[in-house]
Amino acid sequence: MTDVARLAGVSHQTVSRVLNGHPNVREQTRLRVQAAITELGYRPNRAARALVTGRSQVIGVVAQNTTLYGPASLLAALEQTAAEEGFAVTVGSVRDLDRVSISAAVERHLAHRVAGIVVIAPVESAGEALEHLPKDVPLVTVDGDPRRPMPLVTVDQVAGAREATRHLLEAGHRTVWHVSGPADWFDSAGRIEGWREALREAGAEVPPLVAADWSAASGYRCGQMLARMPEVTAVFTANDHLALGVLRALHEYGRRVPDDISVVGFDDVPEAAYFIPPLTTVRPDFAAVARASLDLLLAQFESDTVGELRQTIAPTLISRQSVAAPPR
Amino acid sequence: MTDVARLAGVSHQTVSRVLNGHPNVREQTRLRVQAAITELGYRPNRAARALVTGRSQVIGVVAQNTTLYGPASLLAALEQTAAEEGFAVTVGSVRDLDRVSISAAVERHLAHRVAGIVVIAPVESAGEALEHLPKDVPLVTVDGDPRRPMPLVTVDQVAGAREATRHLLEAGHRTVWHVSGPADWFDSAGRIEGWREALREAGAEVPPLVAADWSAASGYRCGQMLARMPEVTAVFTANDHLALGVLRALHEYGRRVPDDISVVGFDDVPEAAYFIPPLTTVRPDFAAVARASLDLLLAQFESDTVGELRQTIAPTLISRQSVAAPPR
DNA sequence: GACGCCAATGTGAGCGCTAACAATGTGAGC
DNA sequence: GCTCACATTGTTAGCGCTCACATTGGCGTC
Numbered sequence: 225m226t227d228v229a230r231l232a233g234v235s236h237q238t239v240s241r242v243l244n245g246h247p248n249v250r251e252q253t254r255l256r257v258q259a260a261i262t263e264l265g266y267r268p269n270r271a272a273r274a275l276v277t278g279r280s281q282v283i284g285v286v287a288q289n290t291t292l293y294g295p296a297s298l299l300a301a302l303e304q305t306a307a308e309e310g311f312a313v314t315v316g317s318v319r320d321l322d323r324v325s326i327s328a329a330v331e332r333h334l335a336h337r338v339a340g341i342v343v344i345a346p347v348e349s350a351g352e353a354l355e356h357l358p359k360d361v362p363l364v365t366v367d368g369d370p371r372r373p374m375p376l377v378t379v380d381q382v383a384g385a386r387e388a389t390r391h392l393l394e395a396g397h398r399t400v401w402h403v404s405g406p407a408d409w410f411d412s413a414g415r416i417e418g419w420r421e422a423l424r425e426a427g428a429e430v431p432p433l434v435a436a437d438w439s440a441a442s443g444y445r446c447g448q449m450l451a452r453m454p455e456v457t458a459v460f461t462a463n464d465h466l467a468l469g470v471l472r473a474l475h476e477y478g479r480r481v482p483d484d485i486s487v488v489g490f491d492d493v494p495e496a497a498y499f500i501p502p503l504t505t506v507r508p509d510f511a512a513v514a515r516a517s518l519d520l521l522l523a524q525f526e527s528d529t530v531g532e533l534r535q536t537i538a539p540t541l542i543s544r545q546s547v548a549a550p551p552r
Numbered sequence: 553m554t555d556v557a558r559l560a561g562v563s564h565q566t567v568s569r570v571l572n573g574h575p576n577v578r579e580q581t582r583l584r585v586q587a588a589i590t591e592l593g594y595r596p597n598r599a600a601r602a603l604v605t606g607r608s609q610v611i612g613v614v615a616q617n618t619t620l621y622g623p624a625s626l627l628a629a630l631e632q633t634a635a636e637e638g639f640a641v642t643v644g645s646v647r648d649l650d651r652v653s654i655s656a657a658v659e660r661h662l663a664h665r666v667a668g669i670v671v672i673a674p675v676e677s678a679g680e681a682l683e684h685l686p687k688d689v690p691l692v693t694v695d696g697d698p699r700r701p702m703p704l705v706t707v708d709q710v711a712g713a714r715e716a717t718r719h720l721l722e723a724g725h726r727t728v729w730h731v732s733g734p735a736d737w738f739d740s741a742g743r744i745e746g747w748r749e750a751l752r753e754a755g756a757e758v759p760p761l762v763a764a765d766w767s768a769a770s771g772y773r774c775g776q777m778l779a780r781m782p783e784v785t786a787v788f789t790a791n792d793h794l795a796l797g798v799l800r801a802l803h804e805y806g807r808r809v810p811d812d813i814s815v816v817g818f819d820d821v822p823e824a825a826y827f828i829p830p831l832t833t834v835r836p837d838f839a840a841v842a843r844a845s846l847d848l849l850l851a852q853f854e855s856d857t858v859g860e861l862r863q864t865i866a867p868t869l870i871s872r873q874s875v876a877a878p879p880r
Numbered sequence: 881g882a883c884g885c886c887a888a889t890g891t892g893a894g895c896g897c898t899a900a901c902a903a904t905g906t907g908a909g910c
Numbered sequence: 911g912c913t914c915a916c917a918t919t920g921t922t923a924g925c926g927c928t929c930a931c932a933t934t935g936g937c938g939t940c
Contacts, residue, residue, distance in 0.1 A: 225896060235920045240898060248918055270663045271602035272896035276925045280599060282642065282664070289628070291822075296624040303618070303645050312664060314610065314642040315631050336598050336610070336640060440826035469826045494619075498768035498797045500828055553926060563890045568928060576888055600926035604895050883939085890933070896925105903920070910913085 225266070232260040243268055274337050282312045283521065284333030287344040288321050292438065293464075293493045294508070295344060298366065301514035302342060309518060311339065321345060323353035330357055340521040342366060348408040362524035364517045367410060375524070375533045377516045379508040381414025382421065384539035388460045388488045388506050389422035391541055395486060396549040397458035399428040403446045403470060405462040406437045415462050415490065436466055443469025450485075451477035457485055457550040464489040464496045467503055471546075475500070482548035492542050502544035512537045553594070560588035571596055602665050610640045611849065612661030615672040616649050620766065621792075621821045622836070623672060626694065629842035630670060637846060639667065649673060651681035658685055668849040670694060676736040690852035692845045695738060703852070703861045705844045707836040709742025710749065712867040716788050716816045716834050717750035719869055723814060724877040725786035727756040731774045731798060733790040734765045743790050743818060764794055771797025778813075779805035785813055785878040792817035792824045795831055795874075803828070810876035820870050830872035840865045 229236040234253060241249050242257040249257075260266070274280035283306050287295050303313045314336065316329035326343065333341055340362040345354060351369035364375045392400045402419045405412035416433065423430045434450065436442035443466035450456045451474050461467040467489035471481060479485050481501055489496060492507035516535040523533070557564040562581060569577050570585040588594070602608035611634050615623050631641045642664065644657040654671065661669055668690040673682060679697035692703045720728045730747045733740035744761065751758045762778065764770035771794035778784045779802050789795040795817035799809060807813050809829055817824060820835035844863040851861070 236896090237898080237921080238919060241919090244898085248916095250918065253918080267659065267663055269603070269665060269896050271599050271608060271665050272925090273898075274599035274925095275597070275603050275896080275927085276898045278925075280664075290631070291621075291625050291628050293619075297619050299643075300618045300645060303643050307645075312642050312644070312660065314640050315627075316640070317628060317631050317635075331595065332640060335595055336608075440823040444826050465823050465826075468823050472826050472828050472830075475828050495768040495793050495796050498772050498793075498800050500800050500803050502800075564926090565891080565928080566889060569889085572928085576886095578888065581888080597926050600895090601928075602895095603897085603926080604928045606895075881940105885936105885938085887936085888934085891931085893929090893931105895927085895929100898923105898925090900923090901921085903918100905918075906916085908913100908915090910911100 225268070227264055228257065228260045228266045231264060232257045278337065279339045280337050281310055282314055282336065282338045283518075284314050284316055284330075284336070284338040284341045285344065286316045286318060286326060286329045286333070286341065288318055288346075290315065290317055293491060294510075297510040298344060298513060301510040302517065305511070305514040305518050309522070311518075314338065321347045321350040321353075323349070323356070326350055326353040327357065334358065334361060339525065340364070342517050342521070343368065345369070346409050346411050347406075348410075362521050364520045364524075366513060366517055369410060375520045377513055377520065377535045377537065378410075378414075379513060380536045380538045381411050382418035384490060384506040384508070384541075385415040385418025385460065386422040387418075387539075387541045388490065388504075389419045390426070391504070391543070392458040392460060392486055392488060392547060393422065393426045393428060395458070395547050397486065398550070399423060399431055400458045400460050401431050401434060401450060401456050403434045403436050403443060403450075403459060403461040403466050405466075407435060412462055419460055436462070438463055438465060440465040440469040440472075443467065444473050446470060447473025448477070450474070451479050458487075458547075459485060460488045460490075462490055464491045464493045464499075464503060464505055467496075467505070467546075468499060471499055471503075482546050484551055486547040486550070488547060496542075497544060499546070501546050504544045504547045505542050506539045507542050508539040509537050553596070555592055556585065556588045556594045559592060560584045606665060607667045608665050609638060610642055610664065610666045611846075612642050612644055612658075612664070612666040612669045613672065614644045614646060614654060614657045614661070614669065616646055616674075618643065618645055621819060622838075625838040626672060626841060629838040630845065633839070633842045633846050637850070639846075642666065649675045649678040651677070651684070654678055654681040655685065662686065662689060667853065668692070670845050670849070671696065673697070674737050674739050675734075676738070690849050692848045692852075694841060694845055697738060703848045705841055705848065705863045705865065706738075706742075707841060708864045708866045709739050710746035712818060712834040712836070712869075713743040713746025713788070714750040715746075715867075715869045716818065716832075717747045718754070719832070719871070720786040720788060720814055720816060720875060721750065721754050721756060723786070723875050725814065726878070727751060727759055728786045728788050729759050729762060729778060729784050731762045731764050731771060731778075731787060731789040731794050733794075735763060740790055747788055764790070766791055766793060768793040768797040768800075771795065772801050774798060775801025776805070778802070779807050786815075786875075787813060788816045788818075790818055792819045792821045792827075792831060792833055795824075795833070796827060799827055799831075799874075810874050812879055814875040814878070816875060824870075825872060827874070829874050832872045832875045833870050834867045835870050836867040837865050 318325040344366045346367040447470035489505035492505045496503040646653040674695040775798035817833035820833045824831040
């Protein structure tokens, strides 16, 4: 920086002002400084800036399994959005979403003086951890516990599930079965709730819940059960991979989709359109979630609004060929 | 740090020594300092350390589309491995893998004074960019151009493809068709090469290449073509999503898998075992790739071995039910 | 007992930057 | 022409840490 200043014939402070887009710099000076920067290939040291300002232009993300489609998409969207705002993103993935692991990951981020933290905390066990975190950095939870008083962005699971279920009822099915995600995920809970609500609203009978995890494997096992129950004509699965497993089981038992049984998934993974048959599913808007999360962080940077701030992102039903009227 | 020093009754330098595990500190002193750290909830400021040492404990990753299964898995594995070594990972995703975008992403990482950079550079256009990068930071490419003299870690695409093809030939097929990935990806090129080699070695006829991209959609379109060609009895697709598209097309045209046509994929995505039928595929070892990449970086930290260092990770064939003998 | 050696600790400087304030220059207004 | 306000630039002091070197004390050696 000193070199740049010397070459441009100004003080280092003026260089700093140019770098930070300070208003009171003469146009001519600015150009001279920029020329010097280019000529020397100067690159500001963000570590030094972080030291003096106490905040780096980095946002920390805490997530559990960034291999799953949902978290991976969200992470990518966050990175994209953050980059647009001039922030870098560091990932702190975590083996389990328990209190100790989350605290450790947050501590790691704090040691780097990140400007803010996004915690993807979709399970029960994460909730408590978040309340006991140091309060000295803006924090937003995604898919977190709706009952806790923290800045939170979530996909509207209830609305999505309700829409999926209603879609099946409107196709003429008397009721809809649900293969749910793991019991401790808020996503599961929300989807179950939406499913139940839609059934109740329509006055339909609520069949027993079929509990699974998120994997195609467990979907397959549940599918083997459902396939042998002739009264099952419509299934809403908590995600697309479960749907895939169900589809395969139904196929093996010779039950045709959608002729004999209709299936709706959740997530709209890119290959859902190429399942056999193409899957009707619910698409969450990850970009919007990322945008909202970042906005909530940015808002906290400006004012210290410790907020009950909350954003809910509505998902969209994507209609394909896995839904039809029930057999008569 | 000063506070900790005062509370422990030592100098700030001694605190620093304890923090960095320096040898010449009396055990008793170390304990006193650690007690003070705990009591005050002191957390070292890594930005300050980065400033004085000129390197932060952060590794920058440049990648294009971290939503795809391969890159996402690799990123997660890198993060995991880096964490074990005490490094954080920041992601710099990039819209296109051209020279300008890559340079910009690398520059962003350099501004943060990352300790090293991993570039996931699976396409032709990335190669040139990498040679013109500033040399002042250790850098490793993953899935990059094998012809360029840089530290490189790759999955052995050729070996994987050869194994997949041979597996089909050994099942009795006269030849194997290949649905390839995008032409400018090294992954595609390697898989094509392995496929050709295996056919030649077996003295089998080499059918025309069917070129696609990585998506299930394009697999579906290629599948529609292959389904109508009665002489096609075995297909090796460049990834599992292509296989999914092919499977659906074959299904629609009434060609049974594996009875009429056998299919092998590449990647072993988690749901591949639940395709209809379960997909025989080739599984790359992302954890090993991550490990090797990090080792190559760490090696560069220690000595300034500007290396022709190169690591190739062999993938494994996972045999499921999408392969059988050809119809007679 | 003087000496040297080494382990353990302290001291001072400075990494590259920004914040706060000080010091200039410039033009309008009288 | 002088003053004042304001735009522009410079100066100084750290941010929290590590590095290089200085200092202290204990112990073995001759």
